[in-house]
Amino acid sequence: SSDLDGSGFIERGELKSVLQTVNPEIKTTDGEVEKLIQASDADKDGKISIEEFCNFVFGKSPSTVLHTWHLKDGRVQQKFIDGRTRMTFTDGCTVDVYRNGLKIQKEKDGTTIIT
Numbered sequence: 181s182s183d184l185d186g187s188g189f190i191e192r193g194e195l196k197s198v199l200q201t202v203n204p205e206i207k208t209t210d211g212e213v214e215k216l217i218q219a220s221d222a223d224k225d226g227k228i229s230i231e232e233f234c235n236f237v238f239g240k241s242p243s244t245v246l247h248t249w250h251l252k253d254g255r256v257q258q259k260f261i262d263g264r265t266r267m268t269f270t271d272g273c274t275v276d277v278y279r280n281g282l283k284i285q286k287e288k289d290g291t292t293i294i295t
Contacts, residue, residue: 186280190228192217230262 184194192213199208199216220228220236228236234244247259254270263279272288285293 188230190230190233195228234261 184197185191192210195216196208196210196213199206199213217226217228220232222232222235223229244261245258246261249257251257256268258266258268260266265277267275267277269275274286276284278284283293283295285295287293
């Protein structure tokens, strides 16, 4: 992910760092980064969310499923474009695990547990 500080947004410095990592021979100016921010900031709030970034770069939402596995015990595991993995249990409970280790569990009754 390009969200290096885990804020949920791609900040200007993070975007510039990623661009320079992709092609170190091209020096990206602050003006070019600002143009990319403006082009990808769909809701015009001055920040690029992960969803906006994925839509701009890949033409897809982070909720786009890359792979789905149906396990023998009835569980379903999915890998999403944003890097998270979701396990859906037979009782309807889901657990999303993000690259940074964050876990969000949603129980059948609507209770959400974040660890």
